[in-house]
Amino acid sequence: MTVPEGAAHPLCKMVFAEARRRCHTYEELDYVSGVQRGTMKEWRKGVSPRQFSIESVLSTLGWEFAALPDSDTIPAALRHELEAALAEFGATVPALDFLPDLSLRTN
Numbered sequence: 512m513t514v515p516e517g518a519a520h521p522l523c524k525m526v527f528a529e530a531r532r533r534c535h536t537y538e539e540l541d542y543v544s545g546v547q548r549g550t551m552k553e554w555r556k557g558v559s560p561r562q563f564s565i566e567s568v569l570s571t572l573g574w575e576f577a578a579l580p581d582s583d584t585i586p587a588a589l590r591h592e593l594e595a596a597l598a599e600f601g602a603t604v605p606a607l608d609f610l611p612d613l614s615l616r617t618n
Contacts, residue, residue, distance in 0.1 A: 518557030528606035544571040
């Protein structure tokens with residue numbers, strides 16, 4: 512599974528990158544998540560995913576969709592620890608590269 516360039520939503524790009532890393536096919540994601548293959552293929556063309564669909568596919572890939580506080584509201588000491596953990600984790604999970612403006616991502 513390739514990662515689309517261009518119009519695809521960043522979360523969809525992350526899904527495709529993670530599916531590729533884990534060697535999943537559309538058929539496997541369809542079967543486990545309940546999100547039809549055709550729906551996921553439409554995401555490649557820039558169709559925005561519905562929240563329950565993206566949550567289901569992310570869950571299939573071992574991820575959770577969650578609301579998080581803005582990095583400015585996290586105490587500085589904790590934010591520093593989270594940035595370090597994210598940098599270490601991000602080095603092993605290339606799918607994170609497709610999420611723009613990840614508030615804790617360090618460059």
